[in-house]
Amino acid sequence: MNNMLRFIPLSRFYPIITLMVAALICSHYQSACAQTAVRQHQIMPRNSKTVRMLSVGDILLAGPMEKLMSTKGMDFPFKAMSPLFKKSDLVFANLECCISDCGEPVPKKYNFRARPERAEVLSRSGISIVSMANNHAWDFGRAALLQTKQLVEKSGVITVGAGANRTEAHSLRIVLRRGIRIGFLAYLGLFPAVVPESDTEPCLAMGDFESVRREVSAARKLVDVLIVSLHCGIENAPKPSPHQIALAHSMIDSGADLVVGHHPHVIQRTEVYHGKTICYSLGNFAFSTTGRGSGQMLEATMSRGTPVQVKLIRLDLSGGQPHIPRFNQK
Ligand SMILES: [Zn+2]
Numbered sequence: 001m002n003n004m005l006r007f008i009p010l011s012r013f014y015p016i017i018t019l020m021v022a023a024l025i026c027s028h029y030q031s032a033c034a035q036t037a038v039r040q041h042q043i044m045p046r047n048s049k050t051v052r053m054l055s056v057g058d059i060l061l062a063g064p065m066e067k068l069m070s071t072k073g074m075d076f077p078f079k080a081m082s083p084l085f086k087k088s089d090l091v092f093a094n095l096e097c098c099i100s101d102c103g104e105p106v107p108k109k110y111n112f113r114a115r116p117e118r119a120e121v122l123s124r125s126g127i128s129i130v131s132m133a134n135n136h137a138w139d140f141g142r143a144a145l146l147q148t149k150q151l152v153e154k155s156g157v158i159t160v161g162a163g164a165n166r167t168e169a170h171s172l173r174i175v176l177r178r179g180i181r182i183g184f185l186a187y188l189g190l191f192p193a194v195v196p197e198s199d200t201e202p203c204l205a206m207g208d209f210e211s212v213r214r215e216v217s218a219a220r221k222l223v224d225v226l227i228v229s230l231h232c233g234i235e236n237a238p239k240p241s242p243h244q245i246a247l248a249h250s251m252i253d254s255g256a257d258l259v260v261g262h263h264p265h266v267i268q269r270t271e272v273y274h275g276k277t278i279c280y281s282l283g284n285f286a287f288s289t290t291g292r293g294s295g296q297m298l299e300a301t302m303s304r305g306t307p308v309q310v311k312l313i314r315l316d317l318s319g320g321q322p323h324i325p326r327f328n329q330k
Contacts, residue, residue, distance in 0.1 A: 051177045051225075053090040055298040056081075056315075056322070057262040057282035059130070061114035061121065062097045064289045068320045074118065077286035078125030080323035081297075085126030089177045092184070093285060094231065094262045095122070095130040095137065095159075100147040103140030106194055111139040119151035129175065131186035131229040133161025133205045134263065138195040145195070146202040161186025161205045161229065166197045169205040172219045180304055183223030185215060185256075189232030189247050190263070207232065207247055213254045220255030224304045228256040233264045233281060236293070240268050240280040248278045258300060258308045265293035270312060277310040289320035297324075 061069070069076060078085075085091045097112035099119045105111040122130065130152060138145050149159045163169035173184045187207025197203045205211075207230060219226055228251045233244040240248075240261075248259045252273050259278040261268070268281035283295035295317050301309040316325045 049178060049180070049303050051089045051180050051182065051302045053092060053182075053227075053300045053302065054085060054088045055092040055260050055279075055282065055300065056094075056285035057295050058094050058096040058134075058265065058284045058287045059122070059127075060097050060112055060136075060287045061095075061099060061118040062112040063110075065286060065320060066114060066118075068289045069118070069121075074121050075124065077320055077322070078121065078127075080321050082125040084324075088126070090129065090175060090182065091127045092129050092131070092227070092229070092260065093122075093127050094134055094229065094282075095132055095148075095152065096134050096262075096287065097136050098138070098140050098144045098148040099151050100140055100144035102147060103142075103144030106139060106141055108135075108139070108194055110136070112136045113140050113144065116147075116151055119148075120155045122152060123156040127157055129158040129160060129173065129184060131161045131184075131231065132159050133169075133186040133188040133207070133229065134231040135188065135190055135194070137162055137204060142195060142198075142202040145204070149202075158184075160184045161188070162202070163205075164202050166199050166203055166205075169197070169203050170211065170215055172215070172222065174223055180225060180302060181223040182302065183219050183226045184229065185219055185226070186229035187212060187231070187247075189230055189244065209247070209250055212247065212250055216251055216254035216256055225257050225302045225308060226255060227258045227260060227300075230259055230261045231263045232261060233268065235263070235265055237264050238266060238268065244280060248280065249273055252276045252278065257302075258310070260298060267294045267296050267314075270310070275307055277308060279310070279312070284317055285315070285322050286320065288317065291316075291318040291320075293317070295322060 099114045160173045175182045189207040251259050261280045262282050264281040267283040271278045284293040295315045297313045299311040315322045
């Protein structure tokens, strides 16, 4: 028996040897993959402590933008920026219209109302939270304001700065990302209110100094990073107004980590005040089909216990489809 084995040609073992070599290579490859996975896992916790938020200015889904969406498709205004939005942890914008099929125009120069089915375009394009504390969310009265909030939230986007009553409109919204509690408050800083605040009826959060100081300092204790949205200033003015500056300063003095402004429809300067950034105006985003005004995107990098890092990226608004100009791309 032993002699027989001794004389079996080696070639008979080739299939077995081949299988063994293949198994060895495979196990080595799996081990290499496992090491890569471990390495990635080791990297992830470091990255996971940093949250990247993008913020853009005014979004209008009615008027000329409605016509544009009807002809070129609902997603058209967001198409260029949507891939970037979807890669971010958070995208914060200002919804400068109501979305409703009810209400009557309130007495003012421009009244913007988008069709209810337009609400879903915000979440579809990657926007995660919108401020409604602006001078167009109430364009069709209280019921339309509340319907806007409900439609937007139903589509999966958080709203801030509006509510079924004053308490809800002024309430802090907290978003948890990578273990960091990010708080949002939003105020309209244009007085007097066209639709006054009410304890029992839908309204917007008005940014009077007393409310701002009280609410911002209370919110400070509940979150790791506090972002305050301020819809204020003078339309088309290249510089912030004294009122805008005073209100933004009071927000930082009360504990805000970042103030994000809009309303002027043009970009205004950014200030570092007591180590915190105030962006007075992001300008327009998806607002005009003629490229009216100017707009920029704010990129905020946030982590617990360190100042918010801010980078501003100029946008090209032409054609009603905001995009990053080629010379500005990385
Ligand atoms: Zn406005």
